[in-house]
Amino acid sequence: MHQYDRLQRILTGKPFHYTVMFFIVASIAAVIGSSFETMRPYRHLLFGINYLASFVFLVEYVLRIVAAPARYPGRSPFRARVRYLFSFYGAVDFVAVLPFLLVYLFKDTPSVHIITLAYIFIVFKLIRHSRSFRFIGEVLSAVREELVTAYTACGIMVCFSAILMYYIERNAQPEAFANIGDGLWWSIVAFTTVGYGDIYPITPLGKLLSSLISLIGIAMIAIPTGIISSSFINLLQQKNKKE
CATH class of the missing domain: 1.10.287.70 (Helix Hairpins)
Incomplete structure (x- = not known):
């Protein structure tokens, strides 16, 4: 269990927190920028930023699955991971990595536009990494x-x-x-x-x-x-x- 605890401390540490926050903000900015006609020459660059961010989110997702037993100490490793996968944050993390996993499989099909819509759900990742969003969640939960x-x-x-x-x-x-x-x-x-x-x-x-x-x-x-x-x-x- 100690290795899970160490991994969980890394996931909740400031370096990891600010790294993920950077890519969340960069991905959101890239999605917004790609909607402007003047940014059309930079579409490939913006797509690359989103793709890199999705890779980072994929690494985070895998690490959180591995570290789930430390987050849910009263459960077996398997049950803890299942609990994370079907939690709100687990669902958001999964949707955030979908573009990385699927965009090249459907690159030349109309489905690619539906897949890239997953980027808008990256906004919900701010809830975990933003103290203000967490406080708002506590306020709403209390009442x-x-x-x-x-x-x-x-x-x-x-x-x-x-x-x-x-x-x-x-x-x-x-x-x-x-x-x-x-x-x-x-x-x-x-x-x-x-x-x-x-x-x-x-x-x-x-x-x-x-x-x-x-x-x-x-x-x-x-x-x-x-x-x-x-x-x-x-x-x-x-x-x-x-x-």
């Missing part, structure tokens, strides 16, 4: 039950208003409210007070419902915001006391 309750209430209100608005407006404007899905889109836009203006009620009853939903949405969206803010402040105070 997950309260957030589930709040968002469930919001979902019920959105669905109710979507169905009601569909039956109110479908005869007045059948093209805009062709089905309840259109009503759901309107309800989400109105509930969050975004107001795109592509779908809106024209009947007096529909306008009244829209006004009520917008007012209710302002109040109900503030509930999870307040819950998260309160958790954020509490965890900050706890960390300050420990320090």
Whole structure:
């Protein structure tokens, strides 16, 4: 078990941490740069950066599989590795290495565009290597039950208003409210007070419902915001006391 512990210390050490962080940022920057037409002459260079980063992620992935028994000490080596493979971070690490493993197999096929989409999931690797992202995760985890309750209430209100608005407006404007899905889109836009203006009620009853939903949405969206803010402040105070 000692060799696993030493490997785990390497994986959690600062040199390894900053090396992986560098390649994460470089890969994200390369993906962003490749979307600009002015960067077309440098597409091969940007692809090379992504490919090198994927190789680094592959090495990290293999090392984390090997060191999994040190991360889950109460399990056998096999069970610990299976636990890592099917964990959130294990899934993110696996997706991050897919371009390295598959891009040359499908280089001249339309599937290569789907494979390169895996690069966008590299953003999620920042969660492990960024202290700020980990702190946000702790904040959300501390109030997950309260957030589930709040968002469930919001979902019920959105669905109710979507169905009601569909039956109110479908005869007045059948093209805009062709089905309840259109009503759901309107309800989400109105509930969050975004107001795109592509779908809106024209009947007096529909306008009244829209006004009520917008007012209710302002109040109900503030509930999870307040819950998260309160958790954020509490965890900050706890960390300050420990320090």
